[in-house]
Amino acid sequence: MQDITKDLIYPLFVKDGKNLREKIKSMPGIYRFSPDTLIKEARELVKLGIRAVLIFGLTKEKDNAGSAAYEENNIVARAVKALKANFPDLIVMTDICLCAYTSHGHCGILKSPRRQVTRSQVKIDNKKTLELLSKMALSHARAGADYVAPSAMAKNQVLAIREALDKNGFRNTKIMGYSAKYASNFYGPFREAADSTPAFGDRRAYQLNFANRTSAIEEIKADIKEGADIVMIKPALGYLDVIKEARDRFYRPLAAYNVSGEYTMVKAYCKSTEYRAQSTELERKLVMEILTGIKRAGADLIITYHAKDIAKWLKKRKIR
Numbered sequence: 310m311q312d313i314t315k316d317l318i319y320p321l322f323v324k325d326g327k328n329l330r331e332k333i334k335s336m337p338g339i340y341r342f343s344p345d346t347l348i349k350e351a352r353e354l355v356k357l358g359i360r361a362v363l364i365f366g367l368t369k370e371k372d373n374a375g376s377a378a379y380e381e382n383n384i385v386a387r388a389v390k391a392l393k394a395n396f397p398d399l400i401v402m403t404d405i406c407l408c409a410y411t412s413h414g415h416c417g418i419l420k421s422p423r424r425q426v427t428r429s430q431v432k433i434d435n436k437k438t439l440e441l442l443s444k445m446a447l448s449h450a451r452a453g454a455d456y457v458a459p460s461a462m463a464k465n466q467v468l469a470i471r472e473a474l475d476k477n478g479f480r481n482t483k484i485m486g487y488s489a490k491y492a493s494n495f496y497g498p499f500r501e502a503a504d505s506t507p508a509f510g511d512r513r514a515y516q517l518n519f520a521n522r523t524s525a526i527e528e529i530k531a532d533i534k535e536g537a538d539i540v541m542i543k544p545a546l547g548y549l550d551v552i553k554e555a556r557d558r559f560y561r562p563l564a565a566y567n568v569s570g571e572y573t574m575v576k577a578y579c580k581s582t583e584y585r586a587q588s589t590e591l592e593r594k595l596v597m598e599i600l601t602g603i604k605r606a607g608a609d610l611i612i613t614y615h616a617k618d619i620a621k622w623l624k625k626r627k628i629r
C-alpha cells in the first residue's frame with residue numbers, strides 16, 4: 310500500500326475562545342478548536358505528514374447576511390494567520406459558505422427571508438451571495454490562505470471569487486471548487502459540528518439531486534472553465550461513478566469529500582455491540598478499504614475526518 314497520507318486533506322473546525330477542545334457528539338475523535346488549541350492540533354498533523362487542512366469557521370453571531378463570515382479579522386482569518394505563521398509549509402484551505410454564519414442556516418442570502426419560512430423551495434439571491442462569498446474569500450486570502458473552497462453552490466461562484474482575488478492582487482491564491490455537491494443525507498454530523506442546519510426548507514434548491522449524474526459533470530466542466538484549480542465531488546462513497554467519470558473526462562486535480570456521515574457510519578459500526586471487541590482492527594481495515602475505493606475510482610485528493618488515524622496507521626507500517 311503506497312503512502313496516501315500526502316493526498317489527504319483534514320477538516321478542522323475553529324471557533325472563538327481559549328483552550329477549547331469541544332467534542333462533537335456524532336463524530337467521535339473530532340473536535341472544535343479555538344485558535345490556540347488549533348495550533349497544537351496542527352503541530353501533530355504536520356508531524357504525521359498531513360500536508361493540507363480545510364478550515365471551517367463557527368460563530369454564535371448569526372444574522373440574515375452571515376456578517377461574521379466576512380467581517381474584518383474574522384475567526385477563519387485569524388486561524389489562517391496563526392497557522393501560516395507557525396507552519397508556513399502547511400497547505401491551508403478555507404471553506405467559503407455562509408451556512409454556519411446565517412441565522413436561517415442557508416448557504417447564501419435569501420430573497421426576503423421572512424416570507425420564505427413556509428416555502429419548501431428556498432430562493433437565493435445569487436448576485437448578493439456572490440458578492441459576500443467573494444468578500445469572505447478575500448478576507449481569507451489576505452490572511453494567507455493557499456486555497457479558498459467555495460461550497461455554497463451559488464451560480465458562477467468560482468468565477469466571481471477568481472475575479473475578486475485577481476483584482477485585489479491575489480493571483481496566487483488558488484481555488485478548490487465544491488463543484489459537484491449533492492443534496493445529501495450524509496451531512497448531518499457536520500451540521501451538528503457547525504450548527505448549520507437550515508432553520509426551514511432544505512438545500513435542494515442549490516445542491517444537486519443525487520439521482521443525477523450528468524448535471525454533476527456539467528457543474529465540474531463549468532468550474533474548470535471559471536478557473537477552479539481543483540474540482541471536488543461530494544460526498545464520496547455513493548458517488549464513485551461520478552468520480553470515475555470526472556477522472557476520465559477532465560485533467561484537473563480531482564478531490565473527493567468523504568463526508569461526516571460517512572465517517573460516523575464507520576464509527577457506529579465499530580462501536581456496535583457485535584463488533585466492539587475487534588473495533589480498532591476493524592476500523593483500520595474498513596477505512597483503508599473505503600479510501601482505496603475512492604482512490605481506485607480516480608480521486609487525487611481525499612478530504613477525510615479519518616486522515617489523522619490513517620497517517621498514524623501508515624506510520625506504524627501496519628498496513629498490508
Ligand code: PBG
Binds near residue numbers: 404406416460498500
Ligand atoms: C457548507 C458545507 C457542508 C459540508 C461542507 N461544507 C454542509 C452542507 O452543505 O450542509 C458538509 C461536510 C460534511 O458533511 O462532512 N455548505
